[in-house]
Amino acid sequence: LDRIESDPIERRLRRAASVADLRRIARRRLPGGVFDYIDGAAEDERTLAANSGAFAATTFRPRVLRGLDAVDPTGTLLGGPVAYPLVLAPTGFTRIADPEGELAVARAAARAGLPYTLSTLSTRSIEEVRAVSAGRLWFQVYAWRDRGLVAEMVRRAADARYEALVLTVDTAVLGRRERDVRRGFSLPPAIGPGTILDGALHPAWTLAFLRSEPIRFANVVGRDVGDGASPVTLSDYINTQFDPALSWDDVDWLRSIWDGPIVLKGVQTVDDAALAAERGVDVVCLSNHGGRQLDGAPATFPLVAPVRDAVGDDVTVICDGGVRRGSDIVKAVAAGANAAMAGRAYLYALGAAGERGVDRLLGWFRDDVVRTMSLLGAGTIADLDRDLIELPGA
């Protein structure tokens, strides 16, 4: 009790029981522009809503009297162990939510026994993140126009024992995120009286931000977003640095410079999943970037079953987008995914309560998965199948 009284983070977390609670706390603590950058999505945000809506529209078919006395949520993903079937998604500029940024998330993921994907646009480097984590790490790349830069990062990721390369293919150009347009959100975030007075007062964030080193891209040296004197908008940056002409040949090129598994992140149709399988891609990650790219793109979860049917059992399928509870992870796996991926959930946790917030979230997710499996009558991950869910329209 003493600890709770004297510990503001504990006090904050004590009042939280769900991702929605963490989101609410993060909204209170972060500057409005930072919260909206994390929380927002493209245009009318319909795809954002559709992602979690698809989970909500799916009900369970719980089986009873199965004589289960224990539930085991552990599994294997790309030949390695996972404490439960979840991967932490890559998110850029994580240090805007908390000064520890990617280091905090990587440590929490390792403690939870889950793989963490570091973004190309991270604010801690490939090597810094490896130095704090003995856990499983994946590295995400975008198609920079300068392929030499990609090759260099891929080499560094291999040297630092990252296990898988995640090529994000849904970002030919940046989606129009209207909250960012309205806020004039830029990188590095411009700090001034406007930030401090933006929305609620958030002196703690501002102080922490001002005290920590400047926010910069840690992996793409020489392509920094400026020294803080001349912030740029994300769309200006990405639309000049990324190559919109990415093609299947580039996937083959990546294959030629990387020996480990390749995850194609941003597949949004059964047709492209089948093409990926034909090309020998190891992992299809069904994703619409959390609704941040093409508004009107389909929700990802309903794609899982048809994609699994199209690619067979040899391709690993990951369902990314809309995961807010462990029961969503269970639904994704029951529909045929090997794992789910989550982004905003851990960013809300980080913004609400730093590294301990992420620990708390990943613990809740594990408890949710175990409880849900128990209530469904499924003792192991292998027991999760389509008979346990009622897919909308099925």
Ligand code: FNR
């Ligand atoms: C992202 N996402 C993302 N994806 C990627 O491949 N590279 C990146 O740098 C980023 N950056 C990023 C920043 C922020 C603030 C968010 C919210 C998301 C997309 C991310 O990997 C994932 O696809 C979505 O977050 C999944 O949707 P949910 O879990 O947020 O609903």
